[in-house]
Amino acid sequence: MKEYPFFAMMARMKYIERWALMRNSVKENISEHSLEVAMIVHALGIIGKEKFGKEYDLGMLTLMGIYHDANEIITGDMPTPVKYYDEEIQKAYKRVERVAGFTLLNQLPDYMRPYYQHIFGEEPGQEEMWKLVKGADKLSALIKCIEEEKAGNREFSTAYETIKDSLQQMNVPEVNVFMEDFLPSYTKTLDELQKK
Numbered sequence: 001m002k003e004y005p006f007f008a009m010m011a012r013m014k015y016i017e018r019w020a021l022m023r024n025s026v027k028e029n030i031s032e033h034s035l036e037v038a039m040i041v042h043a044l045g046i047i048g049k050e051k052f053g054k055e056y057d058l059g060m061l062t063l064m065g066i067y068h069d070a071n072e073i074i075t076g077d078m079p080t081p082v083k084y085y086d087e088e089i090q091k092a093y094k095r096v097e098r099v100a101g102f103t104l105l106n107q108l109p110d111y112m113r114p115y116y117q118h119i120f121g122e123e124p125g126q127e128e129m130w131k132l133v134k135g136a137d138k139l140s141a142l143i144k145c146i147e148e149e150k151a152g153n154r155e156f157s158t159a160y161e162t163i164k165d166s167l168q169q170m171n172v173p174e175v176n177v178f179m180e181d182f183l184p185s186y187t188k189t190l191d192e193l194q195k196k
Contacts, residue, residue, distance in 0.1 A: 006107040012073050019144070020077060022159070025151035030069045030077065033140055038065030041136035043182070044174040048132070052173055056129060060118075064133045067119045071100035135175040138167050139183075146186045 013031035045061040048054035069077075075096055083093055101120035105113055118126065145160035167175055185193060 004107055004109055006104060009073050009104060009107060010070060013070065016072050016077055018077050023153065023155045025148055025153045028144060030072050034066050034069055036140045037068060037133065037136045038062050040139050040178065041065040041133050044132045044136055044178060047174040047177045051177060061129055061132060063119055064129060065136055068133050068137060070104060071097045074100040074103060131172060132174060135167065135170055135172045138163055139175065139178060142167065143186050150187065
C-alpha cells in the first residue's frame, strides 16, 4: 500500500517561523499566519459580494488562504528584502515556489489532486481571487506590525509603513473597506474591545 505524506507535510507548517530577520515579541509561524489569512480573505470575499456585487466562491477563497504559504514547508520563509531584492531573484523564487507547490501536490493520491491543483498554482480566471489572497496576506502582516508595536517593539515600525503603502497601492476596494472598518480595532486592548 502506498503512503501519501501530504497532510504530514502540512502539519509541518507550525515549524516554519515568519519574520526571521526581525526581533519578535511573539513568534509567528506559517500555520498561525495562514489561519489569519484564511479568515481575512473570507471576510474580503463577503465584502466584495455585499458591497460591490462581485461573485466569489467563499469556500475556495478560504482554502486558498489556508494553503497560500504551504510551499514554505519546502522553501522556508524567504525574508521580504531578499525575495523582492530585484526582478531576477523574484522570478527565480517564483519558479522555486511553483516547484515546491507541484512537489506537495504530487504527495496526494491521483483522485485528490484535482481538488488541490488550483490551490497550488494560479489558473486562468482566478486572478481576482488571488489578488484578495495577496491583500489578506498583506493585511495579516500589517496586523503583526500593529501587535508588535502595541507590545512596545519598534522593530516593525518601518515594515508597518511599507506594508500599509503597498496595501493602498493595491487599490483593492475590499481591502480598503477592511482597513477602514476592522483595522482600527487591532490597536485596542481587550478591555477596550469589550466595551459597548
